[in-house]
Amino acid sequence: DGGITQSPKYLFRKEGQNVTLSCEQNLNHDAMYWYRQDPGQGLRLIYYSQIVNDFQKGDIAEGYSVSREKKESFPLTVTSAQKNPTAFYLCASSHFAGTEGNEQFFGPGTRLTVL
Amino acid sequence: AQKVTQAQTEISVVEKEDVTLDCVYETRDTTYYLFWYKQPPSGELVFLIRRNSFDEQNEISGRYSWNFQKSTSSFNFTITASQVVDSAVYFCALRTRGAGGTSYGKLTFGQGTILTVHP
Numbered sequence: 001d002g003g004i005t006q007s008p009k010y011l012f013r014k015e016g017q018n019v020t021l022s023c024e025q026n027l028n029h030d031a032m033y034w035y036r037q038d039p040g041q042g043l044r045l046i047y048y049s050q051i052v053n054d055f056q057k058g059d060i061a062e063g064y065s066v067s068r069e070k071k072e073s074f075p076l077t078v079t080s081a082q083k084n085p086t087a088f089y090l091c092a093s094s095h096f097a098g099t100e101g102n103e104q105f106f107g108p109g110t111r112l113t114v115l
Numbered sequence: 116a117q118k119v120t121q122a123q124t125e126i127s128v129v130e131k132e133d134v135t136l137d138c139v140y141e142t143r144d145t146t147y148y149l150f151w152y153k154q155p156p157s158g159e160l161v162f163l164i165r166r167n168s169f170d171e172q173n174e175i176s177g178r179y180s181w182n183f184q185k186s187t188s189s190f191n192f193t194i195t196a197s198q199v200v201d202s203a204v205y206f207c208a209l210r211t212r213g214a215g216g217t218s219y220g221k222l223t224f225g226q227g228t229i230l231t232v233h234p
Binding site for chain 2: 033040041042043044045058059088090092103104105106107108109111
């Protein structure tokens with residue numbers, strides 16, 4: 001089945017550690033996105049990528065890094081510089097981001113907790 | 116700047132009641148798209164509908180219907196005869212053409228409305 005997978009589902013991190021969240025899609029989508037969701041808030045864009053080997057900062061990129069070496073994969077690293085990383089992280093993809101009407105399809109999310 | 120406001124933080128209804136979720140948006144762009152997503156307890160967002168700024172026709176899909184009114188910048192969502200399975204967080208979102216000639220447009224989400232349907 002086509003879709004987006006995220007792993008792990010739950011992730012615990014000690015303060016000062018970097019962690020990487022995985023996102024893979026087999027929908028042949030060009031664009032991929034990372035969002036952060038906090039309780040009572042909407043989704044906020046961290047990073048997005050329209051094509052392989054290219055990515056752009058979203059609204060809250062500080063303390064995060066990404067790579068896009070393959071079309072199917074868009075991993076997100078939460079670095080120790082991110083002051084409050086405990087949140088629910090959602091990955092999404094869509095056909096070419098240039099067509100603004102394209103809906104984004106979302107993965108099941110990763111819940112990150114800092115201990 | 117774009118903004119989406121979902122004034123209702125939480126709504127609680129009893130099964131079979133009709134319920135309307137409000138969404139008001141702000142944008143200076145004349146070309147934009149509006150979306151509704153459903154987030155069940157599992158966490159994954161499920162796409163429900165897309166509407167572009169040039170199409171004000173209302174839409175009905177089964178028990179779901181959407182009322183788009185540009186005059187009031189609203190894109191409200193109604194569930195008729197609600198069911199327990201409708202319990203979820205619902206997000207309204209706005210996407211416009213990117214600034215400076217770029218083709219990417221940011222997707223702006225509202226804060227979400229938690230809908231609880233009691234049996």
